[in-house]
Amino acid sequence: MSEWFRVFRQGLGIENPLTVLMIGLCATLAVSTQFQNALFMGLAVIFVLVMSNVLISVFRKAIPSEVRIPIFIVVIASFVTIVDLVMKAFVPSVYGVLGIWIPLIVVNCVILGRAEAFAYHNEVGLSIADGLGMGIGYSTVIVLLAVIRELLGTGKIIWFDSTLISLPAGYAPPSLFLLFPGAFLVFAFMIVGARWINERTEARKEGPACRV
Amino acid sequence: MGRSVFAGGVHPPGHKESTAGSPVQWAPVPARLVVPLSQHLGAPCAPVVGKGDRVERGQVIGDVDAMVSAPIHSPVAGTVAEIGTTLVAGGQRVAAVIIEPDEVQDLASFVPIEASDDPRACVRAAGVVGMGGATFPSTVKLTPPKGMAIDTVILNGCECEPFLTCDHRLMLEEPERVVAGAVRIREMIGAKRVIIALEDNKPDAAAALRAAAADGIEVTELPTRYPQGAEKQLIYALLKKEVPHGKLPAATGALVHNVATAVAIADALESGKPLTERIVTVTGAVARPGNYRVVIGTLVSDLIEHAGGLVGEVERVISGGPMTGMALGSLEVPITKGSSGIVALPKGMAAPAISDDQPCIRCGRCPAVCPMGLEPYILATYAGKRMWDAAAERNVIDCIECGACSYVCPTKRPLLQLIRVGKSAAMSKGAK
Amino acid sequence: MRNALRLVIPVLVTCVLAAAGLAATYAVTAPKIAEQDRLAEERSLQAVLPDATFTCLEDSRIQADVDAVAAPVDVLDTFYATADGAHAGWALKVSSRGYGGPMVVVIGLDTSGSVTGVTILSHNETPGLGTKVITETWFLEQFPDLEAGFGDADVRALDTISGSTKSSNGVRNAVAGAGRVFSEVLSGLDLSGLEGGSQ
C-alpha cells in the first residue's frame, strides 16, 4: 500500500507531467480558459490514462515489444473515442468547446509515456496508482490554470449557467488572460511557482551527474 | 574620408600636434641599460657574453640558432653588469643583459655586422625586426614561402595610432633613407611595384617622400582612419585584395614593412649597422613631449625623466599607441626594438574604468566599425560565457585586435579583452 | 513469416477488439447525439420564431441563388415556418466566421422580412470573451429592431461588443446575409407547394 501511495504521489508533485516534465501542453493551454472546461478535460485525461494503464498492464506480457507502440496507440485512441462519443452525447455544451481537443488526447505524450514507462513494466495496482497520480496531477494544474485565467480574465468563475465566484464590480478584467498570450504568461508563472515549491521541499533529489 | 578604403574603422582624436613638429633628438644614454634577450616574436636569444665582459656598441650579445629569431646587439660601449631578468612591457619576465655604459659614448660609430653577399643574412645579422610593434623578424618576412610570388612591396607609414609621430618624423626627416630601404627590399624580393603608403594627415611627409622617391616608387596618401596601418586593411586599401582567411598576407602578392624597418634594412645593407636604437614618441602628460632617438635598453622611467617627467594626474602609461599599446604596470621596463611610443594618459583622457557586467545594448556600433567584418558584441559575450566553440564558429580568430569595437562601445564593455581571451582559447583548442 | 505473424496478430486482435468496442459505444451514443443535435436546433428555432413549426427547404433550385447572395457567409438550412397553419416567416441557419472558428447563427424573419430573433446554435469563441455575444444579452436583442427591408448598412450601424469585435461581426455578417437572402431570393419565392411539406 505504501508503494502504491508513493507512486500515486509522485505524479502529483515531483514528477508532475505539466509543471515539471512539460509534457502534454497543448490542450492544457488551449482549454484552460474556463474552469468548467478544464475540469472536464482533466476528467477525460484521468479516465483515458487510468483505463489505458490498466489494460496495458493486464496484457503487458502478451504484447510483443516490437509492436507495442501501435498497440498502445490503438488502445489509447479507443478510450479517447469513447470519451469523445460520451461527451458529445451527454454534455454537448462542454463538447462544443473541448471538441477538437478530445481527439488530441491521443497524442498527449503523458499518456503514451506512462503506458510505455510505467504500465508496460508494472502490475495493475501500481499502474492504476500511476495513472491516477499522473492524471490528477495533470488535472490539478490545468484546473488551477483555468481558475486563474478565468478569474483574472472575466472577473468571475462560471459553472454552466451559475456564477461560482465573482470579483468586485470595480474590477476591469484584462481580457488578455483569455487570449493565447495570456495562457503562456500565466503558465510561465505557474512553472516558476512549482519550481519554487519543489525547491522549498527539496523533494526532487538530484540524480548522480555521471559524466565519463 | 570619402574614399572606400576598408570597411569599418574609427576616427579617434589624433593628439599628434604636440609632437608632430618636434624634430628627432638623441635621448641621453642612461647609467644603466637593460637589454632584454627576447625583443621579437620567436625564439628568445641566449646570452653570448658574461658578467663583467666588456662590450662594444654593435657587438652581438645574444643570439640563437633558430629560423624565427633575431640577434641582439649591445647598444652602447660598456661593461656587462649582470645577466638577469627584466619585466618587459608585455608583462612577461624575460632574460636580459644589464650593461653599465661608459661615461663617454660615440653613438656615431659601431661594430659593423659580418659582411655577407646574401642580403637576407645581413638583415638577420643586424637583428632587424618589424618596428611597427609586431617585432616579427624581418628576414623571415623577406623570405616568402616557395611558390608565392611577391609583386608589390608596401611600406607602411600610416601611423594610424593616435599620439604617435615617430614614423611621421622619420619620413619627414629622412625620406631618402626610407626610399633607400624601399629600393633594397624591392631588389631582394624582385617585386615590380613599391608603394609607400601614409595617411593624408601627414602631407609634409608625403611631399618629402615624393621629392626623394626614386624611379617607380609610388607614394600614396590614404584617408585618415584607424586602423589604416593594419596590414590586411592596408593591403586592401591599396590593392583591393583581401588576405584570405587563414593565409599569410603574402598570398595577395604583397609584402608590408614598416617605414622604420625599411630604414633599418637599408642601414644594415649599406653600412652594416645593427639595430640598436629607435625613434620613440614620448607624449601625453609629460613636460617635454617629443620624438627621441633612444638606445635599446633605456628604461621607460629614464626616458620619461628626460622628457621632463610626468605632469599632473597620470592614469595610465602606455607603451605603444593608446589603441593597441600596453599599459605599464611598472615604469622599470626597457625600450625595445618594437617600442614606438610612450604615452602618458592623464586622468579624463584615459578610457573610464570598465567592468564586465555592463550590458550590451545591441546598438550595432561595434560590428559597424570592425574592419574584419566580425561581430565583436557576440564574440565578447561568448567569451564571457566561456562558449569557446561558439566564438570560434563566429571567426573569433580573425580578430586583429585593433580595439575599434571597445573604443566605440557606449556601455564601455571590455570587448577586445574578452575577445582576446576567447581568441586564445579558440586557438589553443584548434591546435589540439 | 512466423515472426511476422507473431507481430501482426496482437495488433490485429487489438484492432478488432477496439473496433468492436467503439462500434458498440457508437451504436449506444449515436441516437443520443442525434437527439441532442436535434434538440439544440429545435431550441434555437423556437427561440427566434416562437410557437411555429418549421419545414426545412430542400429545393436545390434556390440553393445556388442563396449561396450567391449569402456570400461571404454560408446558409446551411432554410426553414419555412408556419404557425397555426399559416405562413409565419423564415428561419435561416447561417454559418459565419467568428474569432475562434465557424459559428452557426439562426436568424428568424417574419413574412415581411424583419428580424424576429437571433440565436447562436454553435460556436468556438473564446469563453468569457467571444462568448459575450451570448452573455451580453443586449447584443442579440438589438437585432429584432431591424425593420423589413433592412440592408447591410443598417446591420453595420448596430453596435459591436468592444473587445469582441470579431465575434460580433460574425453575428452581424450572418444577419446581413440572411437579410440579403430574404430580399433577393425568399421574398420572390413561389410559396405554393411549400405549405404542408414534410420535414
Next chain:
Amino acid sequence: MSSVGQLALLFIGAALINNILLTRFIGLCPFFGVSSNMETSIGMSLSVIFVMVMASTATWVAWEFILAPLGVGEFLYIPAFILIIASLVQFVEMYLRKASPVLYRAMGIYLPLITTNCAVLATATEAAKPGFFKMNIALGASLGLGEALVYTLGVSVGFGFALITFAALRERLELAPVSRLMKGTPIAFITAGLLSLAYVGMSGWFGL
C-alpha cells in the same frame, strides 16, 4: 473550383494567420522541447513538413476510400488515423536509417518525436475531415487531395517558421542573465507569449 488565389490564401492562412503553434496551441511539446537548439529546430521543421504531407495524404486516402464508404469514420477516425501516422513515421524512419544514413542524421532522428506531435494528427485529420479543426478555411465541406496538401503544406511551413523563429529567440535568451527561477522553460514561455502577442496582430487578415 479553387483558383490559385484561393490556394495561396489557404496557404497563408494556414501558415501565418492561423499559425498552428502560436495561435492554435497545437504542437507545443516540440516547440518547447527542441527549440533550444537551432540545428535541431531546422531538422525538426523539415521533418515535420515531410511527415505532415505524407500523413495527410495517407489519412485522406484512408478516409476517402475506407472509413467514409463504410460509414464508420465518425467513431473510428481517431484510432485509424493515429495508427496510420505512427506506422508511417516508423516506416520512414526505418527506411531512412537503412537507405540514407546522411538523411537519417539530418531528418530521421526527429521522426519518432513527430509521432506524438499533436500537430500532425490535427492537421492530417483536418485535411481528411475538414471542419474538425475549425480552421476558418472556406473551401467547402470536403477538400480535394490537392487542396488538402496545400493546406497541410501551409500548416507545416508555418510550424517550421514559428519553430525556427523561436529557436533564434532562445539562442539570444541563452545569453541573457535571466534569474534562476525564470531560467529555461519559464522565460521561454514568456517569450512564446510575447511572440504570440505579435501573431494576434494578424488575426482577421483577409477575414481569416
Next chain:
Amino acid sequence: MSKSVNGSDRIVGPSPHIASSATCTGIMLWVVAALTPAALWAVVNMGLVAVQLLVVTIGVALGTEWAVNSISRKPQTLLDGSALVTGLLLAMSLPPRTPWWMAAIGAFVAIWLGKLLFGGLGHNLFNPALVGRAFVTLSWGGVLAGVQNRGWFATLADVSAEGLDTVSGATRLAVAAADRAASGGYGFDLAAQYQPLLLKNLEGSLGEISAGLLILGGLVLIVKGIIDWRIPAGYIGTMGLVSWAFGSDPIFHVLAGGVMLGAFFMATDYVSSPMSKKGRLIYGIGCGLFNALGRFIGPMPESTTFAILFMNGLAPLIDRLTRPRVFGVVKTDA
C-alpha cells in the same frame, strides 16, 4: 595598495586605452530629447491629461525598475535612462485620456515583463514599451478605443460598467478604414489631412499629435548617428509603397496613426532590432509591410504595435541570416 606614479593612482587596463565619448545614458537622453518637442506640443494642446499620462507612465516605469532591482538585490539601473525612454514611449503610444490605472499597469508590464524578467537592459527580446502597449490594447481594447469620451479619472467600475459597449473611437484612420470597408473609397479628402497630421492632430494617441515634430526628432537622431536610417527608411518607404499599391494615398497613410512614432522611435530600439545593416533594412521593410497589410486587409485600423512586435520576434533570425561577411572569408553556403 597600488603603487603610484607622480602621486596619482595608476591603472592597468586592456587596450584600447581611450574610448569614444558615447555613453548609454547619453544615447537614451538624446532619444528623450528627440521626443520632447512632440511631447511638449501634446501637453500644450491637450493640457493636463497629457501631463498626467506622462507623469504616470514615466513614474511607474522608473518606480518599477527601482523596486524590482531592489527586491531582487541587483544593482540599480535607473541611471542608464532606458526606463525613462520606455515610460515616455509608452505614454506617447497611448490616448491622452487613458485611465491612469491602465497607463500604470501598462508601464509596469512594460518594464517588468518586457524587460527585467529577461535580465534587464540589453536582454529583452521585444520592445518593452510595445509589450506594455500591446498588453493594454489586448486587455482593455474596447475601453482604450472609446476612451476619448471617458475621463482620466474613470474608475474601474465606470469602465467595466459602461466602457465595453462603445463603438471604436473615431480617429481619422479608423474613419478611413470604415469608409474603405463600406464603399472602397473615402468619405473625406485624404490630401486635406496632410497638414493637420503633420502639425496638429488631436485624435488618437499622444504620439499622433504631430508627425512633423516626430520626423524632426527622428532626423536629429539619424544625423547624430544614434539610430540607423535604414529602419525608418525601410519602414516608411514600404508603408508608402504598399499603400500606393492598394490604391490609397501613401502620404496620408505614412503620416496617420503610429507610423512615425513606430518607425523612428519604436522599431529603432537597439535591443530588439537586428544588428547588421542589411538586417536593419530587411527589418524596416518587414515592419512597414506588416503595418500596411494590417491596415488594408486586417480588421483593425492600426497595427503598428503588432507589426513591430512581430518583427522584434524575427530580429534574431534576421541577424542570423544577415551576418556580415568576415574579411578574407569567401562566403560559402552554410
Next chain:
Amino acid sequence: MDLMLILKAIGALSIIGIVTSAILATAAKRFHVEADPRVEAVLAALPGSNCGACGNPSCFVSAEKMVAGDLAANACVAGGQSVTDAVSFILGADACASVAFVSARHCGGGDRAVRAYDYVGVRSCAAAARLAGGPLACSAGCIGFGDCVRACPFDAMHLDERGLPVVDLDKCTGCGVCVKECPRGQISLLALVPETAPVVVRCNAHDRVKGRKDNCSACCIACKKCERACPSDAIHVIDMLAVVDYDKCTGCGTCVEVCPQNCIDLFGRGTGIDAVAADGAGASLSGTASPVDAIDETVQAGA
C-alpha cells in the same frame, strides 16, 4: 443493423491494422541496422515516448549521447530516477567511480597578496594575467577572479571572502579542468594532489626569497622550520619553496603548527578542511578540538 456496423468497423480497422503492422514487420527485417548494443540497451531503458523534454529530438539520440558521455544519465526527466538507475547500470558503475586525485591550490595570498597596480577590465584571471604580468606583485600567486570556479564542471569550487578559490573536496573528481583553466596552472598554482593528501603548502613562489614578503605577507619564506620539524622527512624546501612528499607524509600536522607564515594548511577529503583551515592554520587548530584526529581518520579511511 448494429452487428453490421460492428463488422464494418472491425473490417476497416483490421485492414488498416494488418497493412500497417505487416509493413512494419517487413520493414523491421529488411531495414534492420546493426547498432551499438549499449545504445540499444540504453534505448530500451528509456521511456521511448520521444517527448523531447531532455532537449534531444528522440530517445534514440539521447541514448547515443548517453553512451558517448555527452548526456548525463539523469537527463531523462520523463523517466525519473528509475530510468537513471537503469542507464547508469548499463553504462557501468565506473562512470561514477571515485577518483584518486583532487585539486589543491598552492597559494594563500588572496587579500594578503600585494597588488602591483589597479586592474580594470574583465574579471577573468586569463585576461588579467595578460596585462603587465597580472595585477599581483607575486607572479606565481592566485589572481582570484575565479576562472577555475567557472570552469569546474562539478560545481565543486567557490571563491571565499578572501578572493581565493576553495575546493569542495566531496564534489571534486580530480578531472583537472581547473588546472588547465588556471593561467598559472602550468606553474602548479592549482595542482592535482592525492585525495588522501593531509596537508598542502599554500604558496607557489619560486623567485628570490628576498623581497618575497613585500609581494605577499602569506608566502613561504623558505625558513626550513617545517623541514626540520617533520618527523617523517616528508617536507623539504626545494627551489625556495616547501614541498610535501605525499608518499611519506603521515598527516601528523607538525609542519602546520611550526610554520611561522601559516602557509601550510590541513587538507583532506571528507573533512571539509579546505574551507575551514583556509582562515589560517593556527586559528583552525585552536578552534577545533581535534583537527588532527580528523586527519587521522581521513588517512585511515584512505589507507
